[in-house]
Amino acid sequence: MDIGQIFVDLAKGSGFAQLGIQWQNAVMIILACFFLYLGIKKKFEPLLLVGIAFGILLTNLPQASDADLIFHPEWWTGDEAVKHGVNYLNVLQHGGLLDILYIGVKTGVYPCLIFIGVGAMTDFGPMIANPKSLLLGAAAQLGIFTAFILAxxxxxxxxxxxxxAIIGGADGPTAIWLTKSLAPELLSAIAIAAYSYMALIPIIQPPIMRLFTTKKERSIKMEQLREVTKREKIVFPIMVTIFCCLLLPSVAPLLGCLMFGNLLKECGVTERLSDTAQNALMNIVTLFLGISVGATAQASTFLTFDTIKIVVLGLVAFSLSTSGGLLFGKLMCWLTKGKINPLIGAAGVSAVPMAARVAHSEGLKANPSNYLLMHAMGPNVAGVIGSAVAAGILMAVFG
Amino acid sequence: MLAVVESVSIGESFALAGVSMSIIMAVLASIMVLIYLMSGAFKLIDKHNPALKAKIDAFFSKKKNNASEETVTVQEDNKNIATARGSCGNIVLNNVTDREAAMIMAIVADKMQTPLNELRFKSIKLVDDKNLDK
Known part of the structure; x- marks a missing residue:
């Protein structure tokens, strides 16, 4: 027995040896550590970014044999999978841990479950009290379609x-839901861009707000919202589900789940379910979603010029969505003779409640007695509906 | 079912973007109209059938009242309980649940930029808009 040879073989079979050959994996590991730093230290959407970054780390650690792989991207986006569909039996029999978890992404289950949780946490009251805010939520989808043309x-x-383009909707689950069907090869880049921009809202939006509005407009105080009755809150999710799903059946998975979650919260007889949707379910799905989306970021597909283009286009989409909301807000301000503060238009991007908070804080800076939070929550939750409808339209056309 | 679009020219992308944006605007505007109709219908029902309104309000406020009653009971029970070390004493809650009171105290502390344990709250009362008008 040659002891020396055993050591040589062990060294050759180790991940360190493979790292020397596959330098791209080393770059991805460094990138994963950078995302971990952003998530943990800078608190950029930590609930998802930490999971995504760890998924990137796990999937890019080189393995000597195929049997050790934790994720097999070729099973999901390879030529065979594109031609004949995914072989789920093979995935279940021979897949790694992340292959199994990825089934929830591929089938679109995770984003829909997250929408149940989002619905259970959302109060549509401000939007029902001021239905005009729905128009602001629609206008803030402008960036999606401008980015589509640019792409x-x-x-x-x-x-x-x-x-x-859907990155412009500033809605992570919607972006994942659409991309897993239309362009699964871009999933990791799009998910990371979407969540990064959502985290960067307090940095991206204020300069755009100041660019498009005057101090006088930002100082506008809005009238107090009327009280919304409990029965309005109960009827609303049922009514929207019936109307939207009949009109655009492709929005049913996202919008249906959002409204179902909201009905659990509002109906008052399913408190346990509402609590589970808001906390336990949301946490478990976020955990699985983050790590399995991160696993798709393999060096061969991620370290490309396309990723840079996606990051740039995502920023453009996001900025244009904010601008669209603000411009429509200005129009509504003019039409109502100064009763609407245009800043609430910027909250039409669906990052709840971050975008509403930013609009509120900008209003406060212009006028310290200006409390816009509840007014901005209307367009903010309308933006969630708007981006789900946008995703439904794109799915109907390209899916 | 729409036919799947496999290629799009730049001109077509403009048209598609315009049509899609119009659809979103139309869908959300329709929801807006539906909300106005729903609110209007409820107002009409309330106006023409006050008995039904009272019944519905009683049904929905049942839960809230239960919560308020619980709050009062807790306060009464608390009278005989010794306060914790460092506590400023008791707080009187009028038609406010413990949860709401905790949120209000946290918001006030945040706005004043003062640690919560350095503030003393004597009472929190729910002010009804109708009473303000009077």
Missing amino acids: IVFGFGPSQAASI
Whole structure:
């Protein structure tokens, strides 16, 4: 027995040896550590970014043999999978841990479950009290379609362009739901861009707000919202589900789950379910979603020029969505003779409640007695509906 | 079912973006109209059938009242309980649940930029808008 040879074989089979050959994996590991730093130290959407970063770390640690792999991207986005569909029996029999968890992403189950939790945490009261805020939520989807045009100009295919454009909706689960069907090969880049921009809202939005509005407009105080009755809150999710799902059946998974979660919260007889949807379910799904989306970020698909283009287009989409909301807010301000503060239009991007908080704090800076939070929550939750409808339209056209 | 679009020219992308944006605007505007109709319908019902309104209000406020009653009971029970070390004493809650009171205290502390344990709250009362008008 050659002891020396055993050591040589062990060294050759180790991940360290593979790291020397596959330098791209080393870059991805450094990138994962950077995302972990952003999540933990800078608190950029830590609940998801930490999971995504750890998924990137796990999937890019080189393995000597195929049997040791924790995730097999070729099973999901390879030519065979594209032609004949995913072989779920193979995944269940031979898949690694992250392959199993990824089933929830591929089938679109996780984003829908997250929407149940979001619905259970959302109060549609401010929107019902001021239904005009729905128009602001619609206007703030402008960035999605402008980014779609730009993505086509940049040379992306229509399905890829649609997936990139949805970043402008500032809604992580919606972006994942659409991308897993239209462009699964871009999933990690799009998910990371979407969540990063959601975390960066307090940095991205204020300069745009100041650019499009005057101090006088930002100082506008809005009238107190009327009280919304309990029965209005109960009827609302049922009514919206019936109307929207009949009109656009492709929005049913997202909007249906959002409204179901909200009904659990409002109906008053399912408190246990509402509590589970808001806490336990949300936490478990976030855990699985983050780590399995991160696993798709393999060096071969992530370290490309396309990723840089996606990051740039995502920023453009997000900024244009904010601008669209603000411009429509200005229009409504003019039409109502100064009764609407245009800042609440910027909250039309669906990052709840961060965008509303930013609008509120900008209003406070302009006028220390100006409390816009509840007014901004209307367009904010309308934005969630708006981005779900936008995703439904793109799915109907390209899915 | 729509036919799947496999290629899009730049001109078509403009048209598609315009149509999609119009659909979103139309869908959300329709929801807005539905909300106005719903609120209007409820107002009409309340106006023409006050008995039904009272019944519905009683049904929905049942839960809230129960919570308020619980709050009062807790306060009465607390009278005989010794306060914790460092505590400023008791607080009187009028039609406010413990949960609401905790949130109000946290918001006040945050706005004043003062630690919560350095503030003393004597009472928190729910002010009814109707009473303010009077």
